[in-house]
Amino acid sequence: MTDTLRPIALHVQRETILAYAEITGDYNPIHVDPEFAAATPMGGVIAHGTMSLNLLWQSIAATLGEDALHRTNLDIRFVRPVRIGDTVEAGGVRLPERVDTWEVWVRNAAGEPVISGTATLVAP
Protein backbone atom coordinates (compact mmCIF):
# COMPACT_ATOMS: atom_id res chain seq x y z
CA MET A 1 0.00 0.00 0.00
CA THR A 2 1.37 3.40 -0.94
CA ASP A 3 2.19 5.73 1.92
CA THR A 4 2.08 8.97 -0.04
CA LEU A 5 -0.54 10.19 -2.47
CA ARG A 6 0.83 11.60 -5.71
CA PRO A 7 0.62 15.42 -5.70
CA ILE A 8 -1.68 17.03 -8.24
CA ALA A 9 -1.61 20.80 -8.76
CA LEU A 10 -3.81 23.41 -10.44
CA HIS A 11 -3.28 27.09 -11.15
CA VAL A 12 -6.56 28.92 -10.60
CA GLN A 13 -7.36 31.79 -12.92
CA ARG A 14 -10.39 34.00 -13.23
CA GLU A 15 -11.30 32.15 -16.45
CA THR A 16 -11.09 28.84 -14.60
CA ILE A 17 -13.62 30.02 -12.03
CA LEU A 18 -15.98 31.44 -14.65
CA ALA A 19 -15.84 28.22 -16.65
CA TYR A 20 -16.48 26.19 -13.50
CA ALA A 21 -19.53 28.34 -12.77
CA GLU A 22 -20.83 27.78 -16.29
CA ILE A 23 -20.49 24.00 -16.07
CA THR A 24 -22.01 23.54 -12.65
CA GLY A 25 -24.52 26.38 -12.78
CA ASP A 26 -22.90 27.64 -9.57
CA TYR A 27 -22.97 31.38 -10.24
CA ASN A 28 -22.79 32.30 -6.59
CA PRO A 29 -21.60 35.95 -6.65
CA ILE A 30 -18.81 35.09 -4.23
CA HIS A 31 -17.26 33.29 -7.22
CA VAL A 32 -18.20 35.50 -10.15
CA ASP A 33 -18.92 39.05 -8.95
CA PRO A 34 -15.72 40.83 -7.82
CA GLU A 35 -17.59 43.86 -6.46
CA PHE A 36 -20.00 41.75 -4.42
CA ALA A 37 -17.22 39.44 -3.22
CA ALA A 38 -15.04 42.36 -2.12
CA ALA A 39 -17.79 43.50 0.27
CA THR A 40 -18.06 40.09 1.99
CA PRO A 41 -15.84 38.71 4.77
CA MET A 42 -13.98 36.82 2.02
CA GLY A 43 -12.74 40.17 0.73
CA GLY A 44 -12.79 39.10 -2.90
CA VAL A 45 -13.66 36.38 -5.37
CA ILE A 46 -12.92 32.82 -4.30
CA ALA A 47 -12.81 29.60 -6.30
CA HIS A 48 -15.42 26.87 -5.96
CA GLY A 49 -14.36 24.48 -3.19
CA THR A 50 -15.16 21.41 -5.24
CA MET A 51 -12.74 22.59 -7.93
CA SER A 52 -9.89 22.14 -5.45
CA LEU A 53 -11.39 18.94 -4.12
CA ASN A 54 -11.20 17.45 -7.59
CA LEU A 55 -7.40 17.57 -7.31
CA LEU A 56 -7.58 15.34 -4.27
CA TRP A 57 -9.78 12.98 -6.22
CA GLN A 58 -7.21 12.91 -9.01
CA SER A 59 -4.47 12.30 -6.48
CA ILE A 60 -6.31 9.31 -4.99
CA ALA A 61 -7.08 7.85 -8.42
CA ALA A 62 -3.50 8.36 -9.64
CA THR A 63 -2.04 6.66 -6.58
CA LEU A 64 -4.53 4.00 -5.51
CA GLY A 65 -6.20 3.30 -8.84
CA GLU A 66 -9.55 4.00 -10.38
CA ASP A 67 -11.51 1.60 -8.26
CA ALA A 68 -10.42 3.37 -5.09
CA LEU A 69 -12.73 6.25 -5.98
CA HIS A 70 -15.86 4.25 -5.28
CA ARG A 71 -14.36 2.77 -2.14
CA THR A 72 -13.26 6.04 -0.57
CA ASN A 73 -15.00 7.64 2.36
CA LEU A 74 -14.01 11.28 2.40
CA ASP A 75 -14.22 13.32 5.61
CA ILE A 76 -13.16 16.86 4.86
CA ARG A 77 -13.41 20.52 5.66
CA PHE A 78 -12.85 23.50 3.42
CA VAL A 79 -10.67 25.54 5.74
CA ARG A 80 -9.38 28.41 3.60
CA PRO A 81 -10.54 30.17 0.45
CA VAL A 82 -8.72 29.75 -2.86
CA ARG A 83 -8.20 32.97 -4.78
CA ILE A 84 -7.49 33.96 -8.34
CA GLY A 85 -3.81 33.40 -9.04
CA ASP A 86 -3.40 30.72 -6.37
CA THR A 87 -1.78 27.43 -7.23
CA VAL A 88 -3.21 24.64 -5.14
CA GLU A 89 -1.87 21.13 -4.74
CA ALA A 90 -3.54 18.01 -3.40
CA GLY A 91 -1.73 15.25 -1.58
CA GLY A 92 -1.88 12.92 1.34
CA VAL A 93 0.03 10.59 3.61
CA ARG A 94 -1.09 7.35 5.16
CA LEU A 95 -1.69 7.50 8.90
CA PRO A 96 0.89 5.31 10.61
CA GLU A 97 -1.64 3.67 12.88
CA ARG A 98 -4.25 3.05 10.17
CA VAL A 99 -3.59 0.87 7.16
CA ASP A 100 -6.66 2.10 5.29
CA THR A 101 -6.68 5.83 6.07
CA TRP A 102 -4.78 8.75 4.59
CA GLU A 103 -4.53 12.23 5.97
CA VAL A 104 -5.39 14.30 2.92
CA TRP A 105 -5.11 17.95 2.01
CA VAL A 106 -5.19 20.56 -0.66
CA ARG A 107 -2.70 23.34 0.04
CA ASN A 108 -2.01 26.72 -1.47
CA ALA A 109 1.41 27.90 -2.64
CA ALA A 110 2.16 29.18 0.88
CA GLY A 111 1.69 25.63 2.15
CA GLU A 112 -1.51 26.52 4.01
CA PRO A 113 -4.31 23.95 3.86
CA VAL A 114 -7.40 24.97 1.90
CA ILE A 115 -9.01 21.54 2.34
CA SER A 116 -8.06 19.12 5.06
CA GLY A 117 -9.39 15.80 6.27
CA THR A 118 -9.10 12.08 5.81
CA ALA A 119 -9.77 9.52 3.09
CA THR A 120 -10.59 5.99 4.17
CA LEU A 121 -10.79 2.98 1.90
CA VAL A 122 -13.90 0.99 2.72
CA ALA A 123 -15.35 -2.26 1.41
CA PRO A 124 -16.86 -1.90 -2.08
Added chain:
Amino acid sequence: MTDTLRPIALHVQRETILAYAEITGDYNPIHVDPEFAAATPMGGVIAHGTMSLNLLWQSIAATLGEDALHRTNLDIRFVRPVRIGDTVEAGGVRLPERVDTWEVWVRNAAGEPVISGTATLVAP
Protein backbone atom coordinates in the same frame (compact mmCIF):
# COMPACT_ATOMS: atom_id res chain seq x y z
CA MET B 1 -32.65 26.08 11.53
CA THR B 2 -33.89 24.72 8.23
CA ASP B 3 -34.78 21.05 8.16
CA THR B 4 -34.49 20.54 4.42
CA LEU B 5 -31.73 21.63 2.07
CA ARG B 6 -32.91 23.31 -1.10
CA PRO B 7 -32.61 20.90 -4.05
CA ILE B 8 -30.15 21.84 -6.80
CA ALA B 9 -30.11 19.87 -10.06
CA LEU B 10 -27.78 19.51 -13.05
CA HIS B 11 -28.18 17.78 -16.37
CA VAL B 12 -24.90 16.12 -17.31
CA GLN B 13 -23.94 16.13 -20.97
CA ARG B 14 -20.84 14.92 -22.74
CA GLU B 15 -19.80 18.54 -23.24
CA THR B 16 -20.18 19.17 -19.51
CA ILE B 17 -17.76 16.37 -18.72
CA LEU B 18 -15.24 17.47 -21.35
CA ALA B 19 -15.35 21.05 -20.08
CA TYR B 20 -14.91 19.83 -16.51
CA ALA B 21 -11.84 17.85 -17.59
CA GLU B 22 -10.39 20.92 -19.26
CA ILE B 23 -10.84 23.13 -16.19
CA THR B 24 -9.49 20.72 -13.63
CA GLY B 25 -6.91 18.96 -15.80
CA ASP B 26 -8.66 15.71 -14.86
CA TYR B 27 -8.47 13.91 -18.21
CA ASN B 28 -8.82 10.46 -16.66
CA PRO B 29 -9.91 8.27 -19.61
CA ILE B 30 -12.86 6.99 -17.55
CA HIS B 31 -14.28 10.49 -18.09
CA VAL B 32 -13.15 11.38 -21.59
CA ASP B 33 -12.43 8.21 -23.58
CA PRO B 34 -15.63 6.28 -24.43
CA GLU B 35 -13.76 3.29 -25.86
CA PHE B 36 -11.50 2.95 -22.83
CA ALA B 37 -14.37 3.51 -20.41
CA ALA B 38 -16.54 0.88 -22.10
CA ALA B 39 -13.90 -1.74 -21.37
CA THR B 40 -13.79 -0.97 -17.63
CA PRO B 41 -16.16 -2.24 -14.92
CA MET B 42 -17.95 1.14 -15.25
CA GLY B 43 -19.02 0.07 -18.74
CA GLY B 44 -18.81 3.57 -20.16
CA VAL B 45 -17.90 7.19 -19.54
CA ILE B 46 -18.77 8.60 -16.12
CA ALA B 47 -18.85 12.18 -14.87
CA HIS B 48 -16.33 13.56 -12.38
CA GLY B 49 -17.58 12.91 -8.85
CA THR B 50 -16.74 16.41 -7.69
CA MET B 51 -19.00 17.83 -10.39
CA SER B 52 -21.98 16.25 -8.65
CA LEU B 53 -20.63 17.17 -5.25
CA ASN B 54 -20.67 20.81 -6.26
CA LEU B 55 -24.48 20.62 -6.35
CA LEU B 56 -24.50 19.63 -2.72
CA TRP B 57 -22.27 22.57 -1.99
CA GLN B 58 -24.69 24.87 -3.80
CA SER B 59 -27.57 23.33 -1.87
CA ILE B 60 -25.87 24.00 1.48
CA ALA B 61 -24.98 27.58 0.51
CA ALA B 62 -28.48 28.28 -0.82
CA THR B 63 -30.12 27.00 2.35
CA LEU B 64 -27.76 27.75 5.21
CA GLY B 65 -25.95 30.75 3.76
CA GLU B 66 -22.50 31.45 2.41
CA ASP B 67 -20.72 31.25 5.70
CA ALA B 68 -21.92 27.68 6.24
CA LEU B 69 -19.49 26.53 3.56
CA HIS B 70 -16.46 27.17 5.70
CA ARG B 71 -18.14 25.67 8.75
CA THR B 72 -19.23 22.42 7.13
CA ASN B 73 -17.60 19.11 7.78
CA LEU B 74 -18.50 16.81 4.93
CA ASP B 75 -18.41 13.03 5.35
CA ILE B 76 -19.35 11.42 2.08
CA ARG B 77 -19.05 8.50 -0.29
CA PHE B 78 -19.44 8.39 -4.03
CA VAL B 79 -21.70 5.37 -4.28
CA ARG B 80 -22.82 5.29 -7.93
CA PRO B 81 -21.46 6.61 -11.20
CA VAL B 82 -23.11 9.51 -13.02
CA ARG B 83 -23.46 9.01 -16.75
CA ILE B 84 -23.99 11.19 -19.79
CA GLY B 85 -27.64 12.17 -19.96
CA ASP B 86 -28.24 11.78 -16.23
CA THR B 87 -29.88 14.54 -14.27
CA VAL B 88 -28.62 14.61 -10.73
CA GLU B 89 -30.05 16.52 -7.81
CA ALA B 90 -28.52 17.39 -4.46
CA GLY B 91 -30.47 17.73 -1.25
CA GLY B 92 -30.52 16.93 2.41
CA VAL B 93 -32.59 16.65 5.54
CA ARG B 94 -31.63 17.45 9.09
CA LEU B 95 -31.22 14.44 11.33
CA PRO B 96 -33.96 14.52 13.96
CA GLU B 97 -31.58 13.70 16.80
CA ARG B 98 -28.87 16.15 15.73
CA VAL B 99 -29.40 19.88 15.50
CA ASP B 100 -26.21 20.48 13.52
CA THR B 101 -26.13 17.53 11.10
CA TRP B 102 -27.88 16.91 7.82
CA GLU B 103 -28.13 13.67 5.95
CA VAL B 104 -27.06 14.75 2.47
CA TRP B 105 -27.22 13.19 -0.94
CA VAL B 106 -26.95 13.63 -4.66
CA ARG B 107 -29.42 11.41 -6.51
CA ASN B 108 -29.96 10.49 -10.13
CA ALA B 109 -33.29 10.74 -11.93
CA ALA B 110 -34.17 7.21 -10.78
CA GLY B 111 -33.85 8.44 -7.20
CA GLU B 112 -30.73 6.36 -6.57
CA PRO B 113 -27.98 8.00 -4.54
CA VAL B 114 -24.77 8.81 -6.40
CA ILE B 115 -23.26 10.57 -3.37
CA SER B 116 -24.40 9.97 0.17
CA GLY B 117 -23.21 11.08 3.58
CA THR B 118 -23.56 13.77 6.20
CA ALA B 119 -22.82 17.47 6.52
CA THR B 120 -22.13 18.82 9.99
CA LEU B 121 -21.88 22.48 10.94
CA VAL B 122 -18.87 23.02 13.16
CA ALA B 123 -17.46 26.03 14.93
CA PRO B 124 -15.74 28.49 12.56
